[in-house]
């Protein structure tokens with residue numbers, strides 16, 4: 001039996017009711033074998049338990065591990081040479097990126113996340129291509145193994161797509177508009193759907209079967225409504241219900257995606273998903289930037305959850321999701337960093353801050369998200385969307401001990417008004433670099449900013465060495481195709497007049 005007493009000037013157990021949090025001052029959490037036994041005053045717990053060790057002290061705040069509810073890869077697209085563009089050309093630019101060792105890349109991002117206090121992640125991986133010579137099963141398993149090596153919790157899924165790969169119409173119609181030489185190049189190089197729907201679902205079933213310990217969940221995922229045929233969407237949905245696992249999908253990330261719905265179904269993509277019977281409490285949608293009023297009704301009626309990615313939405317010119325409206329209606333909203341956080345790293349504390357600021361609508365007396373609400377989104381709601389809700393997300397007896405200690409020094413010195421609520425202090429001033437210690441299942445993964453399981457230097461050196469090699473011929477062909485294709489994709493979208501409509505939020509009025 002291994003036990004510890006985790007001590008802080010404050011222990012923030014959970015947010016309650018949107019405007020306050022349950023906080024124990026001079027508190028501690030006593031955990032044994034990874035389960036939280038008791039939370040209370042430090043002096044009291046110390047006198048009644050004999051922990052193997054005491055972690056933390058009066059200069060720390062103890063919080064539940066943070067949850068990154070939408071994530072894809074380690075090295076960011078920017079690091080790999082794709083500066084921000086609107087999403088539609090950005091995905092084409094990203095196609096030109098070089099291969100990165102999937103195991104090292106996943107370990108790299110797990111390290112970054114642990115260092116910024118993230119203990120659970122929703123990892124959503126593209127089935128676009130996989131490394132030369134690897135089998136599908138081994139590739140999938142290696143990504144999960146990287147998380148297992150790191151000690152983090154993960155809700156892992158592969159997403160697939162089978163249509164409209166280049167722009168938002170069928171491939172043949174778009175290819176008809178391209179020069180013949182480019183069509184040949186696309187056919188030779190572009191991996192339209194390298195993995196069939198059947199293989200995707202077999203792979204997911206295999207990963208569910210062979211999944212490791214309690215820290216892994218395997219979800220099923222479709223990429224986005226317009227990129228998937230109705231057959232594929234239905235198969236993914238049925239799979240989720242058969243295996244009783246979570247279903248994750250991007251929805252209405254951009255205005256073009258919303259307009260695609262109007263064009264092809266005379267309704268929003270979310271309404272189309274509802275027609276297919278896809279929505280439900282096992283489903284989380286990423287982004288939802290362009291949800292309409294009636295979409296919000298559907299989210300409420302079906303219990304569908306949302307993963308909000310504010311940095312990504314700003315960086316890729318996607319817009320601002322109507323989070324205040326969703327929260328008003330009681331929709332479960334978690335926060336994700338996607339692959340384009342505000343600092344191009346994986347700092348969820350700064351993502352929380354951006355989420356709070358971006359939803360401050362103009363007007364005296366206009367409601368906006370409190371720090372407690374934002375804290376709730378990044379902890380409890382994140383646990384709900386990753387299906388770890390009855391195990392983590394809050395600090396309470398009986399739950400698993402996924403705990404983060406933040407060093408209060410930088411946050412509170414040289415002076416912070418003593419009446420400042422600690423949750424406000426965290427959301428207003430906290431940064432990933434303030435995270436001192438990270439614990440999952442009672443196991444210390446980082447102490448004094450030193451990782452206990454993974455050798456960061458080795459992972460970085462391995463990535464550096466593998467990326468020092470010159471591009472392989474197949475990678476060079478991808479770069480060339482991406483560059484040639486990009487102006488044609490831009491032209492196609494530039495011809496599509498953006499629809500007008502009432503925005504959910506009014507920042508600046510025209511005229």
Ligand SMILES: [Zn+2]
Nearest residue numbers: 072250286338
């Ligand atoms: Zn995404």
